[in-house]
Amino acid sequence: MAAKDSRQITPQHVAIIMDGNGRWATGRGLPRLKGHQAGAKRVREIVRACPDLGVRYLTLFAFSTENWRRSSAEVSGLMALFRRYLMSEAKELKESGVCVRFIGNRAALNPKLVQLMTRLEADTVDNTRLNLTIALNYGARDEIAMAAASLAQAIARGDIDGSAVTPADVAAHLYTSDLPDPDLVIRTSGETRISNFLLWQSAYAEYEFTPILWPDFTAGHFADILLSFGGRERRFGAVLT
Numbered sequence: 001m002a003a004k005d006s007r008q009i010t011p012q013h014v015a016i017i018m019d020g021n022g023r024w025a026t027g028r029g030l031p032r033l034k035g036h037q038a039g040a041k042r043v044r045e046i047v048r049a050c051p052d053l054g055v056r057y058l059t060l061f062a063f064s065t066e067n068w069r070r071s072s073a074e075v076s077g078l079m080a081l082f083r084r085y086l087m088s089e090a091k092e093l094k095e096s097g098v099c100v101r102f103i104g105n106r107a108a109l110n111p112k113l114v115q116l117m118t119r120l121e122a123d124t125v126d127n128t129r130l131n132l133t134i135a136l137n138y139g140a141r142d143e144i145a146m147a148a149a150s151l152a153q154a155i156a157r158g159d160i161d162g163s164a165v166t167p168a169d170v171a172a173h174l175y176t177s178d179l180p181d182p183d184l185v186i187r188t189s190g191e192t193r194i195s196n197f198l199l200w201q202s203a204y205a206e207y208e209f210t211p212i213l214w215p216d217f218t219a220g221h222f223a224d225i226l227l228s229f230g231g232r233e234r235r236f237g238a239v240l241t
């Protein structure tokens, strides 16, 4: 972090809270699941756009630990959509050099979905063109609690000195231990909240809130936001001379 220019032209790591699928659908008199389907098409478009735009890491919030509170029809429709998406996209992701990984708690997910996730991770592990992280059943508080539990175990084993736990120790126990922190977090749909997404990792991220609903969010909108990021001065707490 310290070595970064204060004016970074392209964010290395962009994280997106893909919100507004439900409103997009209801606004058209359609069931909410149609909005999720339309949103999945945008995922494809944004993933394809990243390498040419200079983005090396893309993290997408697909399903939160709180999204189980929705109707069982919506939850099962979303889970079925994730499975269909992974099956239909696996070949293109593999061949286009995308390294895919998932963050979140897999224990509560359908084993068939988990199998697709682990297979895609294994099949794309050597890819380097784009690092795509999909947050599925992800919640930042869960993640930090899990990291605390695993740190406690490391301390009990004597691997870490419990009286001198550092931020680097905490970061090393998060799902994102091998990812850089996001430089830019985008949320679509006009909501200006974080909804339990990457709380630790986004401590110094820039934020962009756009009113555009996710199914309407194009690669062009994405490119415009990246361009405006280049004009921001990132200080990381310092006074720049």
Ligand code: IPE
Binding pocket: 018, 019, 020, 021, 022, 023, 024, 062, 063, 064, 067, 078, 189
């Ligand atoms: C985001 O769209 C997708 C998920 C949370 C899975 P929403 O479904 O939250 O859409 P709105 O916010 O109801 O419009």
Ligand code: IPE
Binding pocket: 017, 018, 019, 020, 061, 062, 063, 064, 067, 191, 193, 195
């Ligand atoms: C955040 O959106 C989660 C995802 C985009 C997957 P929500 O729509 O679930 O967030 P809230 O409920 O408006 O805070």
Ligand code: MG
Binding pocket: 019, 020, 021
């Ligand atoms: Mg929403």
